Amino acid sequence: MIALPRPSFRSLAVWQRNLRVWRKMLLPSILGHFGEPLLYLLAFGYGFGRLVGDLGQLSYVAFLASGIICSSALFTASFEAMYSAFTRMANQQTWNAMLNAPLVVDDIVLGEVLWAATKGLMSAMAILLVATAMGLVADWRALWALPVVALSGFTFAACAMVVTAFARNYDFFLYYFTLILTPMLLTGGVFFPREQFPEWLQGLTYVLPLPHAVDLIRPLLTGGSLHQPWLNLAVVVGYGLAGLISATALIRRRMIC
Amino acid sequence: MRVEQPSAAAPLVVAHGLCKRYGEQWVVDGVDLEVRQGEFFGLLGPNGAGKTTILRMLLGLTPPDGGELQVLGEPIPARAREARTRIGVVPQFDSLDPDFTVRENLVTYASYFGLRGKDLAPRIAELLALANLEGREDTPIAALSGGMKRRLTLVRALVNEPRLVVLDEPTTGLDPQARHHIWQRLRELRDTGTTLIMTTHYMEEAERLCDRLAIIDAGRVLASASPRTLIQAHIEPHVIELLDAPGRAAGEVLAARGAGVRAYRAGDLLLLYTATPGALLEELDAAGHRYLHRPANLEDVFLKLTGHELRD
Incomplete structure (x- = not known):
């Protein structure tokens, strides 16, 4: 039986510490948020989109933009909760300094997950801005996508934090990328509709959180209709809570010993 | 609570x-x-x-x-x-x-x-x-x-x-x-x-x-x-460190005589502990041995209690 996390408001000090560092490197940070996903959007959307044509009512670029908003949140949040959090935990002694103050592991894990979710949200917002400027967003309902993106970022970060809890070095994260993140990205409905896959594969990959995030976020951006929003939300929230609870328990065991 | x-x-x-x-x-x-x-x-x-x-x-x-x-x-x-x-x-x-x-x-x-x-x-x-x-x-x-x-x-x-x-x-x-x-x-x-x-x-x-x-x-x-109580409780107040081989040999002889002298070998040093160093120092001086005479300190207490040095 693992003890549930009991974080306090001091989690916000962890979040704020990371924000303070981010602000110091504002320009490269923002460039990073816009840069790569934007290139994907342009290259695939226009290069590839010509070959694909439209998907039902939807142009391929609009389809792709809503997908890349999800994958950008996924990768930004995961990166932050793995590479950056690991640096603060293992190399920079940042977490040890926090543990000498009245913070506990539960605060640190929640603060880091919230921060990684925030970065995921920022990267998604950057793309949303570009997509809006390109006329790829249907209507004001798109704003509803933002809390869902934030929630998904939380979930992706919490899951990545579980990996960080086990990591002994940076190479370890490649397992997660190769075995989980990349397959989830390719089968999650980001680049093309999941219906292209055989049914057994659709079913198998539907247990992962990304397709549920995409199913929620895409219709909100492109003016489509939500099919099973409660199931989608339940899966995303479930992964988020399970990730946070396990990561907290594992990192407690690692640091409080 | x-x-x-x-x-x-x-x-x-x-x-x-x-x-x-x-x-x-x-x-x-x-x-x-x-x-x-x-x-x-x-x-x-x-x-x-x-x-x-x-x-x-x-x-x-x-x-x-x-x-x-x-x-x-x-x-x-x-x-x-x-x-x-x-x-x-x-x-x-x-x-x-x-x-x-x-x-x-x-x-x-x-x-x-x-x-x-x-x-x-x-x-x-x-x-x-x-x-x-x-x-x-x-x-x-x-x-x-x-x-x-x-x-x-x-x-x-x-x-x-x-x-x-x-x-x-x-x-x-x-x-x-x-x-x-x-x-x-x-x-x-x-x-x-x-x-x-x-x-x-x-x-x-x-x-x-x-x-x-x-x-x-x-x-x-x-x-x-x-610190002072520890030193007083465990160690004789005077320490003579003998720093070379002839000195160590002479020290062992002096300690073997008993008479309130305790010897301790620590690496290449011989330490003599005593409350009354006067006669010892005279003998070592007469024989021309190299030594260091100092008050007892915590290192000595540690050595006595553990049998090994503190490793500074």
Whole structure:
């Protein structure tokens, strides 16, 4: 039986510490948020989109933009909760300094997950801005996508934090990328509709959180209709809570010993 | 549960039978400690004796496998977070935040205690002055010398105006000048009524700073008292160190004669302990041997209690 996390408001000090560092490197940070996903959007959307044509009512670029908003949140949040959090935990002694103050592991894990979710949200917002400027967003309902993106970022970060809890070095994260993140990205409905896959594969990959995030976020951006929003939300929230609870328990065991 | 504040007379730290085991090895093995208000308390022992583990236990960062522990009236580890609001910690390894400048380090660390706003600025100016780091507020951590980093780490621990300051080998790796600066600051803290607990493997440091100390080896407290009491209780007041082979041979002969002389072989030294050195010194002088005559110190106590050197 693992003890549930009991974080306090001091989690916000962890979040704020990371924000303070981010602000110091504002320009490269923002460039990073816009840069790569934007290139994907342009290259695939226009290069590839010509070959694909439209998907039902939807142009391929609009389809792709809503997908890349999800994958950008996924990768930004995961990166932050793995590479950056690991640096603060293992190399920079940042977490040890926090543990000498009245913070506990539960605060640190929640603060880091919230921060990684925030970065995921920022990267998604950057793309949303570009997509809006390109006329790829249907209507004001798109704003509803933002809390869902934030929630998904939380979930992706919490899951990545579980990996960080086990990591002994940076190479370890490649397992997660190769075995989980990349397959989830390719089968999650980001680049093309999941219906292209055989049914057994659709079913198998539907247990992962990304397709549920995409199913929620895409219709909100492109003016489509939500099919099973409660199931989608339940899966995303479930992964988020399970990730946070396990990561907290594992990192407690690692640091409080 | 409401926990009562300790009165002025009550000890700040009370430990009974503390134990910690890693695998088969007991790194802390039945430690009893009591640290009183306003005291400078030392944990003296070689590397690997369990000093750092004991400190981590006091902070609630290592859950004990046995025993009872109260710090600042709070049961530990159950209410370690509450205790840590009133504790300052100087860790053994640098944990300054390399993403920040000197000032940002203090501001950020203060935020972990919930301290922010306009009351904080004068406090931080005060701490920068205390660390002799005025004019370096905007220096990145990587550009500081080892001594500056230590000084910053020390004042960082004071940001919450702690009642208890816990230091893990605060001067290890520092040059003598930097060490003296830290010592001076620690004495000033003690003079203002702050309680301090320090681990060290430098017997000189323990002897100079500590009101009371516990000698620790292999996870146990071997003796606990003031440095002077420890020396008086365990060691003859005079020590003669014989520094070369002929001297050592002569020393062994003198010791074999009995008559209040105790010999101890430590590496390439022979140590003679005695309360009445006069006749011994005359004989060694007459034979022209090289020796060093000095008062007994904590190193001698440690040697006697453990059978091995403190390894400075």
